[in-house]
Amino acid sequence: MMDLAAAQKVLKTVFGYDEFRPGQRAVIEHVLAGDNSLAIMPTGGGKSLCYQIPAMLFDGITVVVSPLISLMKDQVDALNDSGIPATFINSSLEWPDIQERLAALHGGDYKLLYVAPERLDSAAFVNALAQLPIDLLAVDEAHCISQWGHDFRPSYLALSTAIEQLPTQPQVLALTATATEQVATDICQQLKINPNNEVNTGFARDNLDLTVVKDQDTDRYILDYLKVNQGETGIIYASTRKEVTRLTKMLTGQHIQAAAYHAGLPDDERRQNQEDFLYDRVQVMVATNAFGMGIDKSNVRFVIHAQVPGTLEAYYQEAGRAGRDGLPSEAILLYRASDLQIQRFFIDQSEMDEQHRLRSYRKLQIMNQYANTQNCLQQFILRYFGEESEPCGRCSNCRDDREAQDVTTDAQKVLSCVVRLRSRYGKGIVAQVLAGAHNQRIRENHLEDVPTYGIMRNQRQKTVGELIDFLTAAGYLASVGGQYPTLQVTSKGVGVLKGETQVFRKMARQAKRLAPEDDALFGKLRELRRNLAEEQHVPPFVIFSDKALHAMCEVLPTTEAAFLTVKGVGESKLEKYGDAFMAVIRENQSSEPTAIQGG
Template sequence: MSSMESVLKKSFGLETFRPKQKEIIESVLKKHNTLGVLPTGSGKSLCYQVPALILEGTTIVISPLISLMQDQVNTLQEKGINAQYINSNMSKKDQEDVDRLVFNGEVDLLYVAPERFNSSEFLALIDSIHIPLVAFDEAHCISKWGHDFRPSYQEVIPVINAHINDAIKVALTATATEDVEKNIVDLLNIENDHVYKTSVKRDNLELIVNNTYQRERFILDYLNNHKDDSGIIYAATRKETEKISGFLKDNGIDSLIYHAGLSKKEREENQYRFINNDVKVIVATNAFGMGIDKENIRFIIHFNLPGDLESYYQEIGRAGRDGKMSQCILLSNSRDILLQQFFIDRSPASDDVKESMREKLDRMIQYKETSKCLSASIVKYFDKNEYVEPCGMCSNCLNVNRTVDMTKEAKFLIELSKDYEISPEKAIQILRGESADNIIHASLHHAKQYGSLSNYLTSEVHHIIEEVVYQGYLHLKNNTLYLVDKSYRVLDDLDKVYTVTYRTQFKEKVDVSTETSFNESLYQQLKDKREELAVEKNIEESQIFTDTLLKEIAKKMPENKSDMIKISGIGNYKLKHYSPHFLKVIEEYKK
């Protein structure tokens, strides 16, 4: 038995590692900077706790929440592990006692908040001891593109590099989009070979979107039908939590509340009572939940729309940690969007980060309104290259309105993808029979499927492609459509493909191109303009427009700001500060 397995069994009482835990630990022990992206409840902490007990010296764990580090240290101490924390709530004497233990080599794991690195005493302490490993818990806080960016997390990196440059760095998070992942990898000097991810898909979570106008009535009925179940009701504001809890009390249902406006004692007491099943229901803001170790949470209801899918995924991830089926229900109304927009406008973040927050809110709204599988939608949000199949149990998969037969259209698409290696954009052009330069130049107008959906709108063909991908009949990877085993069930007439009503009108075949970007020359001119602006403003090119967005602009060739704002990913800030430069390039190109 290796030292990894023996530590796992002896110190944590576990027989086997969960997916990717072993690979992450091995990478760390081989002295590689490493990133682990593992779903909430999948044992991220073990990925640095096990190496900390194998490596000589004191591992430092940077943790964002005082309550979280206290809970983790208490749990470790109960297992007989030498763990301590230092935070601003401690008395000077208690801090000095921990310092002494650390200095004497009696601490294997030391948990600190990033702000601790501003203390000259702390820096003197870490200079005097051997630190083999620095772990960044909740590592999405490092990235300004993350949903919970904390500047102190990013500011700590140069300090660590200056004082403990030879320490291995391991970053762990449950919620990293591709932008966030790339940002973490760049900041912590992690090679792509040492990034380990598992799918965000949780097979035991039943996802439901309910657009009821009677949210309080829905919650009351739900709780009366699930009296033995434990769950969290999330609300967007403190006032809303008080209001919901009062409504439940008036209707004979006992619940606790949790938000940042309560005293520390009251928050701790309510959390303790909920975890110990004294009260089944807690109504809370998003201040509640990080590090909550309660396995039998059977439901999570969001009374309001969250600001982004990362927060939503992290919050619903607290359900069903025991592996049993649990429900995650999203309620909301139109005022929720205005509230989230207000939060963004009031945020102290920079303009480009606010723009990113607006884009994330747009994706959250799309999730609420989509007709596609909710589970697949979340998977594709975090990893657009992952193959998805419908979960078969979310509210969209069970939608009785999924009755429109689109098998014929699906077959055209699958046959086309079998004959050619193409992107969804090119598939739309071919199926609609567009006579664009890039199609003619590549002789794609000779494809037998060319024009087979000539009386369909671009948006309708786009809907068909998304449905076929999200139902698992094609795989979309690196923006290319690939056949899978399931594709042949449609080609062989074994499966029919159904969707919701989506045809809006019939339209005559048009010669306007869906993807004029390859008109490579316009795309290149837009890239040149972006580079010029990035140098002038001293920012990264991707902060202006990503390559994907530039391609979209080159496809659609907007003529004015009204056209530009319709392109997904362009909000008010980018419209005002960057768009005029690109509109000018397009105008010149058209001339």
């Protein structure tokens, strides 16, 4: 077994950290001992160091299987910027380039090689890998290998066969942020990992505040949120391409720098939008779930789900893209009961077998329960992943001090209307009848003759619809049926109609600012970082994370020794950037007014 002290030295001199983060030491000990192992750590927990540090210590090569080719270049740029020789091979390269890189790997020019799992489907490529001295195979996003996971990819199934064909018999390190106990077991079986070699640091993210916003005007909330958090970077997820396009248009129409990302965009446009987001040229990325796996951008401050995703695993993985640098960040779910229909439609239209379809419906039901629980949101998620915990004290449920309004009278009007319509219609028609709409469908079905027609005409139809969503989420109404569900009054709702139960609804949730305003020095350092990034054509976080810049504002280093004490500054970074950043710090100190003591 190699000495852990050597790993500690690489951690300090190359990456600029004094201490391992939770779980990193245990995983690296397994790797250095030659064990196959599984690391389950939350997004931003520092999984990549678990194979990057051993890669620097091994004589041979570390191969990293990573599912998104669009991000490999960024990962390799970040390693090269820290003085680590790394390269990638994927479908963006022509065959002569691939041969050139394989020859350089053979010659010992690189310590790390990133490849897409699809490469391992090729017998010719696996044969080429077999000629290389591979010591370690790191499988990133390892939950993709499991058919029980939320993001199963058939190409991952070729992994175990490819490993057997490598003469060096490299050890395997599987890494993931979201794995239920069932998925973890599946990963271990497929990759021949002893379950005793699993390191799970828990799924809690102490810097991530979870919020659910229910049955509000979501466009208004998003605009308010972006206004109070001006300058902060984030991702807004939507379930459909159409909604991504609509939201992007709305934001740019309000002069917010936003870009769209979905599988229907031309490759060039998608690539450009992703680059603009990574390079801090746009504030907000509006995307479907096609965006984000493996995104290394560390200064994403918020993730907003504008529509309900299909599973809690997918939600937590996407939410976890906020705050990878450990700074306070927020994950917000904007919930409307009607959005569940989109996910049901996806399930109904999919080609999965009946067993998988039923499992997908169960997972959607759990997502719905998360959105509607009155208890701690973090506790709900951790319990789902098999982990018990105390309430977090930070999520929107733990901190909910909003006043509750008595909406019993309006609730009775809605429930009475559903009864009068004999439970034959859905939310849209019920809201139209209550608001007194005059459209063709109302006239054709003589719905203006219903006794409850127009009894809420003093409110907007949209407001009535939101009240119906609230009553459905709270269990007074049930939405029944597949693509075109109808509303029915539940036994709980009958109690309200009889006057036995009162209905209270919390006031609308207000958008709040994430963090205090940044000081002037942080702004200057951020500007320098952006300029250097544009010159070198790498994303700004490759140079320094926001956390490193905040640390510089605290330490105020003006000597090389002091600059090396900043977390995230290794010797390579000092050599490349130390003078420029220290010059800005010195200039800022000399320009600050001196305090005058009063008498």
